[in-house]
Amino acid sequence: MAKILLDRLKEQFGDDVIATSSFRGDEVAEVKPGAWKDAARFLRDDSSCQCDYFVDLSAVDNLGCAEAEKGRFEVYVIVHSLGRKHRVRLITRVDGNEPILDSLVDVYSGANWQERECYDMFGIRFRGHPDLRRILLYEEFQGHPLRKDYAANKSQPLVPYRDGTFDKLGPFLADEGMPFNRSPSRDIPGDR
């Protein structure tokens, strides 16, 4: 049923679609990183796709297995059509050094937190993300824990009380965030 999505993608993007497959009922299309955002926008806007529902976005670190040759990180996004009741998983691969990919926040606003989580856990940066900072972990956390070269029993340094001030509520740049300190000089926006 969702085969039509794969056909439409191939029709529209030609060589930018590297491969398509159906495994256990999941339709998957792999695109080149350059076509990532356009493909997502196409899936949302095309009249035969109408994938208006954002399901999920995350990544897989392939370090240390055969898949890594194609690119260390495999990022996927799943989109669904509420009207047509079909869905597709779009995947792309990014390189291990300086992994960066176009942000989908303009297309699906739900991608905001998912891309932040992806950055937090894998260190993949998203070009054009309005507020790319850690979401589940804290700003001083060292490393990206879902990478395969991050040991599961690794410990983190104790974080000293921060004494920073800040004058905005977001959006933030990467690694910028709210201070957690409890010192009296703490300043939150507009506080006097």
Added chain:
Amino acid sequence: MEPIEANFAESELELPSEPVGLNMGPSHPAMHGTIRMVLKLDGETVVGVDVQPGYLHRGQEKMGERGTWQQFFPYTDRLNYVSPMLNNVGYAMAVEKLLGIAVPRKAQILRVIHGELSRITDHLTSNGAVAMELGAMTPFLWFLKVREWIWEVQEAETGARMTHSYLRIGGTAHPPTPNFVGTVRGLMPRVLDTVREVEALLLRNRIFLDRTQGVGCLDRKLAASMGASGPVLRSAGVDYDVRKDKPYLTYGEVDFDVPVGTDGDNYDRFMVRLEEIRQSVRIILQSCDLLEKIEPGSPDDAVGVDDARITMPDKHAVYTTIEGTIRHFKLVMEGIQVPAGEIYQYTEGGNGELGFFLASRGGGNPWRIRVRGPCFFSLQCCAPMITHGMIGDIVPTFGSINMIGGECDR
């Protein structure tokens, strides 16, 4: 009376005209201890908010990569811990999809019944908490009383009150107790009675209605593009329910309705959950009939797939035969061997679409387990819901999302 000497400078008398910052949570009782909201307030109106989750992050996805596939079950209990069995069901079905196996009918029906019991406990907790946060303590206590009845049944079946870990890849841990169906059948009218009693307390209460109706509205288009699901999405008027749209287990054989709201406000979310309790009762009663129709001794009557590479051997065989011992040893030490591949499996959890993205590179350990916790997506919708509302409305709005820290932060 003499007038008080007004000796202040003019500027000191003025109220602040700039927005005031306020930090709400994570230790605020309404924030469940796991969410921090940094608010920008203009008087009592929220003009900006930064919602910060993560205080309950335990690295479950990383831990999943260290064990066998079977060993992830206890972690799923601790995702949405007010409906643990639904997480068990979602994860078991995901691994089975990757393995390409079908589960015997009896195990499927048991999963439906236990899953719906869990959905009832989830909605009872959520709705009870919404009422309590608006000052109505009684509905909360009455709902928790019912929740405890249900958990007693599940404890008798599984051995644990809420961290059941009852499901296995390929079925359930053991068959139901002889009086399971009878107990569940007897319990359902009592659940409905309590729901009716609480409705009588709340639904004509002016305070409750004023604090919920038209408060915390969510636009349906925004909800869809943000990935909201379950009662949060349905209350906004979208009839998306995985059980109807892509029926799994035996949901296709039972008759039930999907309640849908219109405004996406707190009241609609509350009412959608109440109605879902009634629909779950319908599903459970029909599933009990289906369970009784299974012919004893037939292949349908099993609670685990008949495959030595997947199902644990009978305990008696483990202790008395070498085959049983080795089979047990291999399943425990090496784990179930799952072929390489990547799948995404989704079911209707307590809060909406609960998805598991599994990547296997062959062998007995998962390469990647990604949990799509519906709360995380619903919580993202919290900012548009509470912005431009009053600060006091944050509490019922946040409560009606039913954010469960374990599932949100994982």
